[in-house]
Amino acid sequence: MSEVITPLIVGTLTLMAWSLLYRENVFYRIAEVLMVGFGMGYTLYISLSTLNRVWFQPLLSGKWWLIIPAILGLLLYTIYSRRYMFLSRWAMAAIAGAGSGYAVSRA
Known part of the structure; x- marks a missing residue:
C-alpha cells in the first residue's frame, strides 16, 4: 500500500511546490509549511536519538x-x-x- 501512497504524496507536494512558478498561491504555502515542518521534525528526531545514543546511554551505564x-x-x-x-x-x-x-x- 505504501508503494502507491508515497509516490502520490511526493508527486503532489512537488506539484504544489512548483506552482510557485505560476504565482504565489495557497498550494505553495501548504507545501512550504509541510516541508519546513517535516524538516524540523526530522532534525529534532535525529538530534534526540544521537544525544540518547552518545550521551544518555553511556551515562546510564556508568x-x-x-x-x-x-x-x-x-x-x-x-x-x-x-x-x-x-x-x-x-x-x-x-x-x-x-x-x-x-x-x-x-x-
Whole structure:
C-alpha cells in the first residue's frame, strides 16, 4: 500500500511546490509549511536519538565523567547573557586547552 501512497504524496507536494512558478498561491504555502515542518521534525528526531545514543546511554551505564563535557558545552551558551558571559570564556579556554594538549601529545 505504501508503494502507491508515497509516490502520490511526493508527486503532489512537488506539484504544489512548483506552482510557485505560476504565482504565489495557497498550494505553495501548504507545501512550504509541510516541508519546513517535516524538516524540523526530522532534525529534532535525529538530534534526540544521537544525544540518547552518545550521551544518555553511556551515562546510564556508568560513564559519569561525561557530565564534564556536557557542562562545558552548556556553559558555552552563557555568552548570550551579559551577566554570565565570563563563564563561556572559561569553557572555551578549557575546550581549547584540552584540544591543544591532545594535539601536542599526538604530534
